[in-house]
Amino acid sequence: MPDFSEAEKQLLIGVRSIVLRRGSPDKSALEDFGKRFFGDDLVDWTEAYESLMAGDYLKCNNGLYFLSDEAAKLAVGFRTKKLSSDFDDWLIKSCECKTYSRFCELVYGIDLCQCSMVDKEQLGKLMEVLNLTPANRVLDLGCGAGRITEYFSDMTGAKIVGTDFAPGAIDRANERTATKRDRLSFCFCDMNDLNFASNSFDTIMALDTLYFVDDLDETVGALKKIIGDTGQMGLFYSQIVKPDESRDLLDADSTRLAKVLHKSGLSYRTWCFTESEYEIWRKEKKIAEELKADFEREGYLDLYEGRVKEAENLLEIIKERRESRYLYHIKLEGFGE
Secondary structure (H helix, E strand, O other): OOOOHHHHHHHHHHHHHHHHHHHHOOHHHHHHHHHHHHHHHHOOOOHHHHHHHHHOOOEEEEEEEEEEEHHHHHHHHHHHHHHHHHHHHHHHHHHHHHHHHHHHHHHHOOOOOOOOOOOOOHHHHHHHOOOOOOOOEEEEEOEEEEEEEHHHHHHHHEEEEEEEEEEEHHHHHHOOHHHOOOOOOEOOOOOOOOOOOOOOOOEEEOOOOHHOOOOOOHHHHHHHHHHHOEEEEEEEEEEOOOOOOHHHHOOOOOOHHHHHHHHHEEEEEEEOOOHHHHHHHHHHHHHHOHHHHHHHHHHHOOOHHHHHHHHHHHHHHOOOOEEEEEEEEOEEEEOOO
């Protein structure tokens, strides 16, 4: 493989990411993506456009950019490596930071080193719905620091494997839970490459992680095989629509995930948590601001900045009624009546 520069890698990631969601981008869309995705790490792409086009990796038609098949595959690898590294760093910091532990307790009602919007109420509903016992074999897809995975196993006795693509966090989770290896373990896994055997688990949990797969149809198909003919899934999923899109897309049966489940022939029930979203994000911003000095004193001001920025963004979206949130419970054998 050629030795790509950092600018070339970033540009490949940018084109691939936008193509997957909106189709071929122009330079303006790529520049906007670069600022948002890479932030302070963004480098000048001027020469990268020319070099990638000269190598036939990047193509342009009427001002819109797209990748060759080879470049698209390379971009997936570059993006996964960057996200893995960035997320790993964030998870390790959040586990080490005592102020972040207090933040989670105050915002979510329980400190499980959460990096999503799952509070104690939502976790309780998921546990009730899945009704796990020591007989269950569970896959937690995108487990982060693994504290939620551990909590579910401790509370139910279920045998759970937590997976994520953050290797450092996975190593730490395995070290922390070494005495629980008979029912709890963690392994590195890319959600875009699920290689678990058919019927190897009877339950799958995915808490705000399915947004990050390249092909949701393909991933749901893989999950369906993993849990066999009688398995179940508990999936937390939030939908955001653009300002000019219909609010009907926020309905439980109209989200991107729901459409994929329908296409896959999967039966599901839903519980709506949309109304509690505003309060959770409001608390995130308020509590983070109150703890700012403590974050700074510990040397983790970037954790504070990340939480505030995300909360401010989501609060604006929620005020505009452009977001909805659901717990989807899927059973392959159906629910009966």
